[in-house]
Amino acid sequence: MNVNIRERDGVTILDIQGKIIGSDSLDLKRIIDEQIASSAEGEAKLLLNLAKVPMMDSSGLGVVVAAYTSVQRKKGRIGLLNLGKSINSLIVMAKLITIFERYNSEDEAIAAMNK
Amino acid sequence: MNVNIRERDGVTILDIQGKIIGSDSLDLKRIIDEQIASSAEGEAKLLLNLAKVPMMDSSGLGVVVAAYTSVQRKKGRIGLLNLGKSINSLIVMAKLITIFERYNSEDEAIAAMNK
């Protein structure tokens, strides 16, 4: 798993590449935690671009849930961009589909998260 | 391993994709033998495009040697196109580097094989 971080219109976009399995989730958690910690109250806007993530296991999903909770606590927002079929069904199975903001285009995501 | 077969200016080009290891060599041998069998004396011109072959084992190399011998017998020609570093060094190690015609461009190969 590789993560590239960029900013766009006040939103921090994490472009993740590769499966998120095993110990990858610890690495991802560290990166996300840093981003949240360095944002001021109400400013944490995180967009996880999963276009190049073919698969995620339950620990990966746990990291996304943890990120959701931390961001909520800081009155920020977190969005999931470009979910593939398998990660989408993972989220459906875990009954988290109504919890996460999901987007299929970056422009749309940025616009929505800045509203 | 996948093989796509096309014709260009009297040369049969085999675009091979994927490693040639294990039982792949039997499949490749069957395909090459068919091509040679269906060519008339002096007309068998075979170009193996290895651009998308990251690796070949000794049985794969054996198939290429067998193809060389059959083609010679039919007064035809065989060329190797776009050898990667690892297959090139395989051929060097096997002391076959002076035996095979090698090309780095399809145009060049076609021109040379039609001379």
Next chain:
Amino acid sequence: MPEEFVIKLELPSEMQLIYVLDSVVAEIVKEMQFEEDAAEQVNLAVIEAGTNAIRHGNKNNLHKRAYFEFHVSNECLTIVVRDEGEGFDPDDVADPLDPENLLSTGGRGIFLIRVSMDEVTFSDHGRKLTMVKYK
């Protein structure tokens, strides 16, 4: 492919080696020509089972090993995962779909195994997991 055979893999308890397991499963489901959805479900279940064996069973102790068997037949793939830990009671695991657990950061592994595979059986006090996926 022949009638029925077994592939075995044995890993020391190091989470970074989960990628070795992942690649073996990927090749087997490809070779068996599982459909894409089923292939992904098998892949997920094996990763969850391997992770549990290494983390919870063997507690990342490099001297303890995780054992994987892949029984390939024409109709199905049967996977056996064993660890060398203290075992646990698989029936005593919290339901991750219970509203109070929905936002929990863990506890979804066994649930995902159960929904991904067609048959799931724990034995030897949870140290042995047998799971089947039909084609």
Next chain:
Amino acid sequence: MPEEFVIKLELPSEMQLIYVLDSVVAEIVKEMQFEEDAAEQVNLAVIEAGTNAIRHGNKNNLHKRAYFEFHVSNECLTIVVRDEGEGFDPDDVADPLDPENLLSTGGRGIFLIRVSMDEVTFSDHGRKLTMVKYK
């Protein structure tokens, strides 16, 4: 990565399974961060050894198995390949670089193993091959 550990793989003698072996080796050399050339040499040697074990040793008999051990340490990768065949005399193999063998269609496997790896030892009458690659 930890100091030293062993990964084991066991395959029935079916040539199509060479891709399982291939994927395991690929993950191990990646994890060990071998340089590209060395990684390719290890990959080639293992494929040749696995092919020989399955084809020549076990004669594609599905009830006979090929055993692979990958001993990973900080300095090197040691690979042990065993088969359940009748064995052979590795010193009695024709030299593929001999001019009269140059255009032979086979007989290059053991030669390629020897040039690709740093240490190559046959034992148990050729049924066991131990090979080492340093980083």
